Amino acid sequence: MNKLLTMTLLICSSSLWANEWSGNISFEAKYFSQDALNSSQYNEYGSVSIQPEWFHEWDGGKQSFTFVPFARWDQHDEKRTHSDIRELSWLKVFKESELRVGLRKVYWGVSESQHLVDVINQTDLVENMDGEDKLGQPMINYALINDWGTVDLFILPYFRERTFPGVNGRLRTAFYVDTSNPVYESSDKENHIDFAARWSHNLGDWDAGLSYFDGTSRDPSFVTGVDASSNPVLRPVYNLMQQTGLDLQATKDAWLWKIEVINRKIKAENANYIAATAGFEYTFYGVFESASDIGLVAEYLYDDRNSKATTPFEDDLMLGLRWTKNDESDTSVLVGVIADRDDSSRLYSVEASRRIAESLKLTIEARLFKGISTSDLLLSSFRQDDFVQVELAYYF
Amino acid sequence: MKGIILLFSLVAFSSLAGAALAETAEEKGLAIAVEADKRDQGWTDQATTSKMILRNSQGAESTREIRGKALEVKGDGDKSLTIFDTPRDVKGTAFLSFTHTLKADEQWLYLPALKRVKRISSSNKSGPFMGSEFSYEDISSQEVAKYKYKFIKDDKFDGRDVFVIERIPQYKKSGYTKQIAWIDKEMYQPLKIEFYDRKKSLLKTLTQHDYKQYLNKYWRPARLEMVNHQTGKSTTLLWKSYKFKNGFSKRDFDRNSLKRAR
Numbered sequence: 001m002n003k004l005l006t007m008t009l010l011i012c013s014s015s016l017w018a019n020e021w022s023g024n025i026s027f028e029a030k031y032f033s034q035d036a037l038n039s040s041q042y043n044e045y046g047s048v049s050i051q052p053e054w055f056h057e058w059d060g061g062k063q064s065f066t067f068v069p070f071a072r073w074d075q076h077d078e079k080r081t082h083s084d085i086r087e088l089s090w091l092k093v094f095k096e097s098e099l100r101v102g103l104r105k106v107y108w109g110v111s112e113s114q115h116l117v118d119v120i121n122q123t124d125l126v127e128n129m130d131g132e133d134k135l136g137q138p139m140i141n142y143a144l145i146n147d148w149g150t151v152d153l154f155i156l157p158y159f160r161e162r163t164f165p166g167v168n169g170r171l172r173t174a175f176y177v178d179t180s181n182p183v184y185e186s187s188d189k190e191n192h193i194d195f196a197a198r199w200s201h202n203l204g205d206w207d208a209g210l211s212y213f214d215g216t217s218r219d220p221s222f223v224t225g226v227d228a229s230s231n232p233v234l235r236p237v238y239n240l241m242q243q244t245g246l247d248l249q250a251t252k253d254a255w256l257w258k259i260e261v262i263n264r265k266i267k268a269e270n271a272n273y274i275a276a277t278a279g280f281e282y283t284f285y286g287v288f289e290s291a292s293d294i295g296l297v298a299e300y301l302y303d304d305r306n307s308k309a310t311t312p313f314e315d316d317l318m319l320g321l322r323w324t325k326n327d328e329s330d331t332s333v334l335v336g337v338i339a340d341r342d343d344s345s346r347l348y349s350v351e352a353s354r355r356i357a358e359s360l361k362l363t364i365e366a367r368l369f370k371g372i373s374t375s376d377l378l379l380s381s382f383r384q385d386d387f388v389q390v391e392l393a394y395y396f
Numbered sequence: 397m398k399g400i401i402l403l404f405s406l407v408a409f410s411s412l413a414g415a416a417l418a419e420t421a422e423e424k425g426l427a428i429a430v431e432a433d434k435r436d437q438g439w440t441d442q443a444t445t446s447k448m449i450l451r452n453s454q455g456a457e458s459t460r461e462i463r464g465k466a467l468e469v470k471g472d473g474d475k476s477l478t479i480f481d482t483p484r485d486v487k488g489t490a491f492l493s494f495t496h497t498l499k500a501d502e503q504w505l506y507l508p509a510l511k512r513v514k515r516i517s518s519s520n521k522s523g524p525f526m527g528s529e530f531s532y533e534d535i536s537s538q539e540v541a542k543y544k545y546k547f548i549k550d551d552k553f554d555g556r557d558v559f560v561i562e563r564i565p566q567y568k569k570s571g572y573t574k575q576i577a578w579i580d581k582e583m584y585q586p587l588k589i590e591f592y593d594r595k596k597s598l599l600k601t602l603t604q605h606d607y608k609q610y611l612n613k614y615w616r617p618a619r620l621e622m623v624n625h626q627t628g629k630s631t632t633l634l635w636k637s638y639k640f641k642n643g644f645s646k647r648d649f650d651r652n653s654l655k656r657a658r
Contacts, residue, residue, distance in 0.1 A: 022484065024484075055658060061658075064658070091656060095647070096647075105511045107511040132510060143652060145647065150651070200651075202515075204502075205500075251502075251515050251516075251517055251518075253517065253519045253569075254517050254519040256515070256516075283517060285522065285523055285569075286520075286523060286571070291523065291524045293523065326523055328458045328528075329527070330483075330485075355483060358458065358483060358484075359485070393485070395485045395487070396484065
């Protein structure tokens, strides 16, 4: 009788609680058109990744649990063969607040070309050089929802190191980055507890965010060193920083005006600087008497450290053209260039995607590095790394 | 005596006819729209599940499954949250919209892969919704002030008595110069709408089928058929369920709710 009751309860609970699996498996082929700078690198790379997702909701949608593991296998790059827990989190919704505990991803900001204010998650750089893939960040996040805006408070108890391509990977620096031997400013190393807060609000055409972060910078600087086999390497240095960030978007008809500004202080590097991204997006809807939209994106990328900047984008212009066909296959193409205003460096990119069957999506991505000056230490390692990548993803 | 009654009724009839004549076609069209609006007030909130079947000119089909929540806003357009379940590659994408009668709608899109909430322009009113033959303006909330009206005639449609009225969009960026609507006289709901493009030629025809009454008051169709006469494409929109009075508040329609929409 007891067994029967237990079984009935189990069956009831499983049907009452929405349990669901979804996710994707993706096959990727990457081809580099020029020979690599280093003989340990290849011209063709194959790769497979899987990202399932389990979502479970109860309490009338007031509580939920999400689990998103991720794993990738790469043919040549042993560092790109990696796994991560993208999300493992519990959410509780209250009347005027929300609590989230666990590993999560948080996105802040409005810009397209770079994401200055977005500092909560570490970049999973081996995934894509665009820096939009992130590692799951352990956190306690409490959001207070007020009429005058949402205040998000974060306690970040563990630091994740950035991933970098290995010796056999491409789009790597001339001396590869030795991730087994990082340098931390904090004696607590990855256990340093970071804090962050953000206020965000919307008023009519305006969407604004003001954020503050105090903790270990997700962007490393580097020192040279040697690995176990005495090869010269770059060692990532993770210093403490304080960053104040502002992001603002005005939406006026077909115009989106955007600005992101940060002030970052890194005492260990004697740095106190301002960086910004500002620009617009304008969309022509229904062009050529079709359903297609053409969007123009222009952004200026600025860093007041100039040539001392730890990013290649200190005085650069990004121009992009986005074609959205608005068809049943969701066909879209984004063509862009980031041009350095002080030298001839040009970074071109093309991203095109469409659904080729009900659950199958094809994405083609290409990047070209042109006119890279050898004095640009960051980009010059990539000067032979023009590539085209085809990805086929199956969604379940 | 009989004559007096006859005379009296004749006088009464002619004065009634006079009143009817005094009402212009514009006034009568507006009165029908006001009545339709009045009858559809007070639903407070609704939760829906629906399925769109898109057909191209060769007849090849693709489907989208959508869940929606809406909150009635008195004196302005409604608030709505739309969540996409299929196609699988856009699963979890959510769309938050604060519609307004004449000023621009406010719209946000949640992109689950990036966890990004993006404020988007609402100027694409005439653009296709999810690649379908329904445009954003077709699916947004219908408010009296959005159009200028004109009564055309009384007619029969599918054996039912209807008013045929003309509606001219008054909001900016509409893709239509006019719409002709066949409004059921019992339900005050459209059975058919013709959409005329910017060149004033017939672009699309919408028919709404299988109406059911909810809470003894609100009529909702179970099936919509939109046919594009210029491209040969069509979309069927199946409303699989309607649930009213869910106790939603504006908290269910803010950017925080967008981020946790599932």
